[in-house]
Amino acid sequence: xxxxxxxxxxxxxxxxxxxxxxxxxxxxxxxxxxxxxxxxxxxxxxxxxxxxxxxxxxxxxxxxxxxxxxxxxxxxxxxxxxxxxxxxxxxxxxxxxxxxxxxxxxxxxxxxxxxxxxxxxxxxxxxxxxxxxxxxxxxxxxxxxxxxxxxxxxxxxxxxxxxxxxxxxxxxxxxxxxxxxxxxxxxxxxxxxxxxxxxxxxxxxxxxxxxxxxxxxxxxxxxxxxxxxxxxxxxxxxxxxxxxxxxxxxxxxxxxxxxxxxxxxxxxxxxxxxxxxxxxxxxxxxxxxxxxxxxxxxxxxx
Numbered sequence: 308x309x310x311x312x313x314x315x316x317x318x319x320x321x322x323x324x325x326x327x328x329x330x331x332x333x334x335x336x337x338x339x340x341x342x343x344x345x346x347x348x349x350x351x352x353x354x355x356x357x358x359x360x361x362x363x364x365x366x367x368x369x370x371x372x373x374x375x376x377x378x379x380x381x382x383x384x385x386x387x388x389x390x391x392x393x394x395x396x397x398x399x400x401x402x403x404x405x406x407x408x409x410x411x412x413x414x415x416x417x418x419x420x421x422x423x424x425x426x427x428x429x430x431x432x433x434x435x436x437x438x439x440x441x442x443x444x445x446x447x448x449x450x451x452x453x454x455x456x457x458x459x460x461x462x463x464x465x466x467x468x469x470x471x472x473x474x475x476x477x478x479x480x481x482x483x484x485x486x487x488x489x490x491x492x493x494x495x496x497x498x499x500x501x502x503x504x505x506x507x508x509x510x511x512x513x514x515x516x517x518x519x520x521x522x523x524x525x526x527x528x529x530x531x532x533x534x535x536x537x538x539x540x541x542x543x544x545x546x547x548x549x550x551x552x553x554x555x556x557x558x559x560x561x562x563x564x565x566x567x568x569x570x571x572x573x574x575x576x577x578x579x580x581x582x583x584x585x586x587x588x589x590x591x592x593x594x595x596x597x598x599x600x601x602x603x604x605x606x607x608x609x
Contacts, residue, residue, distance in 0.1 A: 478590075
């Protein structure tokens with residue numbers, strides 16, 4: 308190498324931009340992705356809840372509302388479910404706070420008395436009615452099967468009429484052209500009538516419903532010198548059926564009504580003399596919810 312020649316040393320620094328910026332961009336990107344995920348999760352939640360539920364969430368974070376919560380129902384959703392509409396609260400109340408819907412000096416509106424004011428109660432009643440209806444349908448199928456499979460009663464299946472009424476499931480034992488449940492003018496039932504009532508008890512004793520027993524006659528005039536008429540005859544047949552049901556094993560306390568209606572509610576309205584009008588109705592009464600609003604006592608006079 309010649310004397311006095313300049314030597315240039317070039318040092319290459321490895322790592323490129325990494326030496327200047329380092330790994331901070333990765334942390335920032337991870338924070339950004341996390342924030343976006345939280346943002347979209349928030350949008351999904353806002354789209355899933357109702358206005359009442361969002362109001363409950365807002366009340367939870369409000370100092371005044373939070374101080375009123377006294378139980379587990381005063382949590383974020385105030386005892387509500389985000390997925391079940393039946394768990395919603397009434398819009399008139401706050402989370403964890405009991406609100407009176409009627410002033411103390413008000414009277415009960417006859418048009419709304421007995422009607423549930425709480426949507427949760429109304430939903431529960433609707434569910435209960437559906438379950439009760441299913442139980443009635445199962446009982447009807449079991450009763451028809453029991454009669455059809457009984458050699459002694461198979462021929463009387465046409466005398467058995469089962470339908471649903473606003474009161475409940477109605478089981479009617481009717482007369483026919485060649486078969487009657489009672490002798491003419493008598494309340495002493497035939498033996499096969501007692502057997503048919505035994506089959507009915509085997510089915511309805513499994514249900515908790517109260518029972519009404521109603522006697523009916525046709526329009527054929529019946530009266531004696533003592534004044535005994537279709538009214539007394541239908542009542543006596545209803546009472547005879549009540550005793551037969553109890554004898555078959557039905558608890559007496561479940562029978563809450565025994566009525567005789569003579570020919571006033573014919574089964575065949577176009578033919579008041581039809582044998583089908585002579586019948587015994589056994590009604591499994593639907594459960595009635597107690598009224599949710601009670602009348603307030605009147606103010607003392609003076």
